[in-house]
Each structure stands twice: as structure tokens, then as C-alpha cells.
Amino acid sequence: MTDQTDQTVHIDIKDDLIAIRRHLHEYPELGFKEFETTKYLRDQLQSHGITVLDTALETGLVAEIKGDNPGPRIALRADIDGLPVCERSGVDRPSKNEGVMHACGHDIHMSGLLAAAFWLAEHSNRIRGSVVILFQPAEETSEGAQHVIAADALGHLDAIVGTHNNPDYKPGQIAVGEEPMMAGCVRFRVTFNADGTHGAYPEAGTGPMEAMASTILALQGIVSRNVSPFRPVVLSVTQVQGGDVWNVIPAHAGFMGTIRYFYQDDGDLVARRFREVVESTAAAYGITADIVYDTVAGPLVSDAHLAQVVARDVPDYAELAPIKPSMAGEDFYNYGELAPMVFAFIGSNGQPGRHGLHNPEFVALDGAIKPAAEFYANAALRLGDEWSHR
Structure with missing residues (x-):
């Protein structure tokens, strides 16, 4: 995975990342039961020299990548749980855990954040401060974020970044802004x-x-x-x-x-x-x-300043799309208790006749991994630069 000569991060998604996504899709687990998922994520991070922090979390994990320059602690969050849905998506490698499916595309979130973490670990000289990697359990129960907060698993943060794939957008489209995003x-x-x-x-x-x-x-x-x-x-x-x-x-x-x-x-x-x-x-x-x-859940609205800061870079690696608010809820809003937050929709399908989130026929395309990874990495670096120039 390499970046190009400008300051924008461009990440090549190679076959190993696609394989990681397929594995995660095959073995979904329900909220607060993501034991094997957590072990798999831990192994992936540690194999790339990324430090996994000790926390009170039984599932989910927190890692940290320290930069070579002083600066803030910026968290990047992906949720990891599946849904009690019997998969009928027709993909080559469907869920092997009967009655459980990544019908909300959290396998895309995990693989995108892993790709960003791998790149950031290889380019710590670009990081100001440190980047906290949060793989959060139990988003679908609406209890996971509060569980992480109650466990004090994150410590002090200066900002936190989250994403959710959205099949109403095509891969390569990203929506981020200061308007309400989720209900x-x-x-x-x-x-x-x-x-x-x-x-x-x-x-x-x-x-x-x-x-x-x-x-x-x-x-x-x-x-x-x-x-x-x-x-x-x-x-x-x-x-x-x-x-x-x-x-x-x-x-x-x-x-x-x-x-x-x-x-x-x-x-x-x-x-x-x-x-x-x-x-x-x-x-x-x-x-x-x-x-x-x-x-x-409360309404999910990004911090206006952070949204403007990270949105400026999006056209350098993706299409900046207008926000289509979703009536679905998202427990990411809870992290506003800890730090200013910014959230983005990552296009994951966009084809005619696509099925929506939580549908047993839902399909998120592999093409969503690259823009997700690039949004995470670019947001982390941009917010670090912004903090250092306050």
C-alpha cells in the first residue's frame, strides 16, 4: 500500500485486504458475542506491528498508532457486529454462521479501518500525535458505544471519526457535512x-x-x-x-x-x-x-468545523456527494460526550434494484473498501494538521 507524491493518502487495496473482508463476512457474530471477530482483528493489527491497548472490553478492541510528531489523539471507529438475519445475498462466500449475517455491512467498515491502520502504521512520520483505532462491539444493540465509554476504553480524545456504508451511494462516493445524517x-x-x-x-x-x-x-x-x-x-x-x-x-x-x-x-x-x-x-x-x-440514539450531526475540514480533501480521492439523511439510528452520536465528532457515508452499492441495510439480500461491494480506508486515513492526518495549526 503506497501513497502518491501529494499530501493526499491513496491506498491500494490488494488481494489480502479483499480476503480479510471475505473472511469477516463469512463469520459474523452478534453484539457482545464478537469473540472470534475480536481475536481476528487483534491478530491482524499485531501482525502489522500495531499496539493493541489493554481495556476492560470483552469484545471489540482499542489500538493506538503513535506518530513521530506531537499532536492530538484522533480516534477512528468501525463497528464489528452482525445481525440475526439469514443471508440470501447470493455472494460467493456467504455467512457460515447460521442465522447471522453482516446485513449492515460492518465487514466493509472493519476491512476499511484495517486498511487505513496498516497504512498509518507504515507512515507514522505523517502522523501528528497518535491515531486511536476503535473496533466497537454491539452497535446494532444501540449499547456498544455507551459500553465503550463506560469502560473508559478510549481515554482522552481530541476528535473521533466514524463512517457507515450506504448502498444508496456508489463505491467512490462519500457524503460528509454539517447537516443531520442519521435520526x-x-x-x-x-x-x-x-x-x-x-x-x-x-x-x-x-x-x-x-x-x-x-x-x-x-x-x-x-x-x-x-x-x-x-x-x-x-x-x-x-x-x-x-x-x-x-x-x-x-x-x-x-x-x-x-x-x-x-x-x-x-x-x-x-x-x-x-x-x-x-x-x-x-x-x-x-x-x-x-x-x-x-x-x-440522538440525532447524528457532525461537528460543523470538523466536517468542513475533512470534506475539503475528499475530492482528491473520491466524489464528494450530498448528504441523503437516513431515518436509521446510529450509536456513534454517543461519542460526542468525549470529543468533537465527524461522520461520513461511504458508498457501497448504488446499483438499480439494490437491497437496503438489514435486508437478507443486502450486498456491499468490495469497491467500498478503498474509499472507506482513504477517508479514515486522510481524516486522521488532516485533523492532526488542523490541531497543530490552531
Whole structure:
């Protein structure tokens, strides 16, 4: 792997990196169970002379490449877990772990970051300060980033860089900027508590079914009547439950679902109206409601200055594409607690008829590895230079 004569990093992705990607794709593991994946990544890093740090993490790992010049600590993060999906992608080397698949393309993330780490280790004279390599577990559970933070696995950071492959873009396209990229994500559950009764004598109880149905319908008006149509928000009820027997009105019924939003003030508004609708509807039916309202992820928005800094280099090695915001959530936003962050979409397919993330037929193309690796390496070096000229 060699860089060219200018200051931009260009990385040749040779057959050994393709083989690494194929191996990772064949052996996906679920969140917090990525033991073999972690061992494999550790072996790859150490075989290139990269120091793996001791941390309290059972899966996932942190490594560090120290430069020859003083400067900041810049972290590069890739997630490593797969999904409980049975693969039907048709690729030559599909998953060998039955019922588990890299249906979100984290094998691309890992191989891209490995390629960048190998290059940086060979060119430590270009690094100001040090580059921290984070292979994060359990992104799909939305708990991995917080787990890394709680374990104090990273120490002090001056900035952190993340990516996600995106099949809506072609390989060679990268989207990075200061606009919202991925949505804030809420998981909610509502349970109505009433007095059950015989189905033939509804007047003897205060059944919850009507309250549940009325509430589900009323919730649909929150977005359409409270949020600007120019600010995307989604509220979806995805599961309902209530009753076990055909002739008994149950004492409890409820539903679950999710809310997605790009701006925190919209998230706050929907949270307030959600509680008002549920509690007032329950009261109107003379029953009570329990609400569980969990923020799984906040909106993912890059630090504006860092986004501008790293975006300037992208046209030297890839096509800088406009951001197409995704309603999916991403726990990378948690690292904003530690340091300014910047995030990019890396094109991974872009072909007509492509399948999206989490689909059993999802395919990420090998051509995504090179721009991913180059984004990681160039961002690390550029942010180091920027820090030194503050």
C-alpha cells in the first residue's frame, strides 16, 4: 500500500485486504458475542506491528498508532457486529454462521479501518500525535458505544471519526457535512391497566382495548398537526398485544413502536405530546397507562468545523456527494460526550434494484473498501494538521 507524491493518502487495496473482508463476512457474530471477530482483528493489527491497548472490553478492541510528531489523539471507529438475519445475498462466500449475517455491512467498515491502520502504521512520520483505532462491539444493540465509554476504553480524545456504508451511494462516493445524517431514535412501550371481565359483560369492567385503539389513532396526529412538514419526523406503532382468550376482555393491553427525528427540539415536542395523548386518552376511559420511553440514539450531526475540514480533501480521492439523511439510528452520536465528532457515508452499492441495510439480500461491494480506508486515513492526518495549526 503506497501513497502518491501529494499530501493526499491513496491506498491500494490488494488481494489480502479483499480476503480479510471475505473472511469477516463469512463469520459474523452478534453484539457482545464478537469473540472470534475480536481475536481476528487483534491478530491482524499485531501482525502489522500495531499496539493493541489493554481495556476492560470483552469484545471489540482499542489500538493506538503513535506518530513521530506531537499532536492530538484522533480516534477512528468501525463497528464489528452482525445481525440475526439469514443471508440470501447470493455472494460467493456467504455467512457460515447460521442465522447471522453482516446485513449492515460492518465487514466493509472493519476491512476499511484495517486498511487505513496498516497504512498509518507504515507512515507514522505523517502522523501528528497518535491515531486511536476503535473496533466497537454491539452497535446494532444501540449499547456498544455507551459500553465503550463506560469502560473508559478510549481515554482522552481530541476528535473521533466514524463512517457507515450506504448502498444508496456508489463505491467512490462519500457524503460528509454539517447537516443531520442519521435520526434520533426512540423506542416506546405503552401498557393500559384496566379491570378485565367476561366478554359478555363489558359493563362489569373497564377494558383497555378501546383506549389502546383510540390512542394509536390519536398518536398519528402528533406529526401531521404539530411538526413542520419541512422537518421529517416518523412515529410508527409496530406491535400490539392484548388478551389471550376469545371471550375474556383483558385487564391489560398495549403497544410498542419507534419515533425518529433529525432535530432535538422536534424530538422534545413529540415526547411531550406523546405523553399527553396517552395519559389523557387513558383518563377518558377511566383507566391508567404505563409509558416506557427510551431514547436509543440522538440525532447524528457532525461537528460543523470538523466536517468542513475533512470534506475539503475528499475530492482528491473520491466524489464528494450530498448528504441523503437516513431515518436509521446510529450509536456513534454517543461519542460526542468525549470529543468533537465527524461522520461520513461511504458508498457501497448504488446499483438499480439494490437491497437496503438489514435486508437478507443486502450486498456491499468490495469497491467500498478503498474509499472507506482513504477517508479514515486522510481524516486522521488532516485533523492532526488542523490541531497543530490552531
